[in-house]
Amino acid sequence: MAGGGANRDNTGMATIPHDAAADPSGLLSRLAAVVGERNLLTSAADTAAYYTDWRRAFSGAGLAVVRPGSTEEVAQVVALCAAAGVAVVPQSGNTSLVGGSVPIAAAGGRAQVVLSLARMNRIRALDALNDTVTVEAGCVLQAVQQAASEAGRLFPLSLAAEGSCQIGGNLSTNAGGVGVLRYGNTRDLVLGLEVVLPDGRVWNGLKGLRKDNTGYDLKHLFVGAEGTLGVITAAVLKLFPKPSASCTAWIAVRDPLQAVELLAALRARLGDRLTAFELISRVCLDSVIAFTKAKGTATPDPLPGRHDWYVLAEITDGGAQAALAERTEAALMECAEAGILADVALAQSEAQAQALWNIRETIPEAQFANVKHDVSVPVSKIPQLVDEGMAALRAKFPGCVGYIFGHIGDGNLHYNIGMADEAGTRALMAQSKAVNAVVYEVLARLNGSISAEHGLGQLKREEIRKHKSALEFELMERIKAALDPQGLMNPGKVL
Ligand code: FAD
Ligand code: 2HG
Ligand code: ZN
Secondary structure, eight states: OOOOOOEEOTTSOEEOOOOTTTOTTSHHHHHHHHHOGGGEEOSHHHHHHHHBOTTSOOBOOOSEEEOOOSHHHHHHHHHHHHHHTOEEEEESSOOOSSSOSSOOSOOTTOOEEEEEOTTOOOEEEEETTTTEEEEETTOBHHHHHHHHHHTTEEOOOBOTTTTTOBHHHHHHHTOOBTTHHHHOOGGGGEEEEEEEOTTSOEEEEOOOOSOOOSSSOTHHHHTTSTTSSOEEEEEEEEOEEOOSEEEEEEEEESSHHHHHHHHHHHHHHHGGGEEEEEEEEHHHHHHHHHHHHHTTOOOOOSSSSOOSEEEEEEEEESSOHHHHHHHHHHHHHHHHHTTSOSEEEEOOSHHHHHHHHHHHHHHHHHTOSSBOOEEEOOGGGHHHHHHHHHHHHHHHSTTOEEEEEEEGGGTEEEEEEEOSSHHHHHHHHTTHHHHHHHHHHHHHHTTOBSBSSSOOTTTSTTGGGGTSOHHHHHHHHHHHHHHOTTOOBSTTSOO
């Protein structure tokens, strides 16, 4: 990139001269003038990480990566792109599993820039008495959890990517994770938003109100929109009392039916104290054991015997640890006596609890390559989804293995299909669409969803056409056209 002093262009804006051949419209110079030269990345080395997704399944090139540091800068960047007819791909932590956060490979001739929110990472305010925190969109989720904890509160969104995903991405995907059973999805955790609209205007909806019935609730348009309607720059998030007691149990169950029965039994005994309830198949545990062994660390099997299915449950409460432990042990004992669990290990320390959670959170990395499905059905239909889906898959792809795990308490399973060996899995991945078709057929019968948490991005953009009505698409397209008539926000995603 050429250096040199700033000039004035015909808008009166300061510009930094660029190599004219690489920047025929002068847009890059204008963007650099807004964000500073060092926050406009154009070289292959600097931009590579922004143009490829976490699983290295999607790649596309942009004109540049722009890294604004304030809402005002985001607004100017978006306005400049709109004036130049250049598309904007908002990006937070780039942990999207559906290719939502990177430029599409073929944008129909339209240039794209990646707008990274990473520099907008300030906690603007924490109102402990209102139980709210106001954060910029580029705050890493873990930093928000930490800020809440330091104020004696809980921000309950929690997922394996929490060390790198950012609040703007969480909001834009309406992320789920392991706390949904008790606290809901990200949509349930937001009270207000600040958004830069596709024409560069700023909507300030940063209200910390729990009640506000003054017309359409605009914030919910942007939650789960995957960056197709505007750029979220800040949010007011709900905080909760920080639990003072916590129990973590690794429970062996016969099958998914027993897991669902156990969920009902534990909820009846523990109520909302049951905060997480994750299903883990034995093959997933085995894959974590093998994965960590290959990296030089051991993952001990939490129970002495082998079982086909496990549940990782977390129970939290205020009050004394001893009281919660007693209540939890009594509930688990009753379930064991009633024959709705096969064995259980209750963590005796925070370190033991963390070790159990490490197993769960390592699964996505250990299961990096297979045919992924992020599906949901009513909780009561989970056993059918597993049994009927796997029977249909085995009939069509003999020897296939269901690397199934996930948020069974929310009816959401990561229904990932591979073979027993890597080469077989690679061959199966080449037939992904045929594998998807089998799972989606069962899902349709059970009235489920093909995307429970990761969104549509570019991965499921075509497929979703088969699963929603024409009326639903008409309404979505009208909303898109009303907010983004030029179609500049994250093209090729969702719609
Ligand atoms: P990105 O990947 O950068 O972006 C995601 C989408 O949001 C893109 O479409 C992007 O254009 C848009 N976007 C990003 N920022 C903004 C913004 N400020 N304004 C407008 N649009 C924006 N997801 C779950 O729901 N539950 C899980 O349990 C879960 N676990 C995961 C575990 C691992 C190991 C990984 C890699 C992913 C996991 N995910 C999970 C998926 C992913 O982490 C979530 O979708 C997360 O919310 C994305 O956040 P991000 O900051 O990485 O967003
Ligand atoms: C999780 O719950 C994520 O860990 C990732 O949603 C799911 O890797 C997956 O399939
Ligand atoms: Zn998940």
